[in-house]
Amino acid sequence: MADVVPKPHTPAQGVAAQTQDDLTPMALALHAASEAAARGEVPVGAVVTDAAGAILAIAGNRTEADCDASAHAELLALRAAAAARGSPRLENCDLWVTLEPCPMCATAAALFRVRRVLFGAYDPKGGGVEHGPRIFAATLNLQRPEVVGGLREREAAALLRDFFGKRR
């Protein structure tokens, strides 16, 4: 349960003005997760911000919609942010995601050279940052981002619990 003061940020284009709190990166990631659930996708959302806190990309899971098992929110957001910047690297950018990234997405965050990975719920079964292969500790030649876990953890976990509860 991290106690992090959010960095200053700029609202995403096209996001309806709501309260200031609804426009923090993690709030936007939670919103993208809810939208994914509404589409029948596992509710995980991700946001990439630049060094000044401006939103570069927002994405939710799209594995079913895109016929792509790798279409995790994080990978989609990282790819979109890099396209927006016109560079395959995202130095000084932060990845905000509602769930601890899996090993694929954790490695991708390092390959894109993001500065920080900030996530919501911990994932003991599928996570690859604090669980399983612990990518940033295990991999020799990757630049390791700073990690913050537990941001709005209860909301992020509740979205996943509701989603999988309904499926049983």
Next chain:
Amino acid sequence: MADVVPKPHTPAQGVAAQTQDDLTPMALALHAASEAAARGEVPVGAVVTDAAGAILAIAGNRTEADCDASAHAELLALRAAAAARGSPRLENCDLWVTLEPCPMCATAAALFRVRRVLFGAYDPKGGGVEHGPRIFAATLNLQRPEVVGGLREREAAALLRDFFGKRR
């Protein structure tokens, strides 16, 4: 150095008829790696075949061309193969790649549920199958593909050595 009898296969569409040996999946992956090098990309190539050995997708690295640090040959080939099949899963398919997959691509292979991962050169620094986080051994809830390493290893390694040699 594995001793594997290649499965029967169907030549990829658009590939000029050459000798039978030039159309094995690993030969096609090596060719895609050479083409990547010619574009200034790290020379790694990948092919996905279905259960009958037919080619579903061929890709080379495109991280620079696509402004996408995740555009590794394996991820591109897996995604293209899934799109071709119209399913986010690639059960009974095989991933052939000239270099030991990194942790991102190894995890992606498991997420796509490929049957086998067959690679060329070993990668002690960046690999995630036999080195580093050893994804298939470390991750609890992923389906583990069968792994074959060392197929046409010398050719695959020579491509990488030549590429990085020229850059120095």
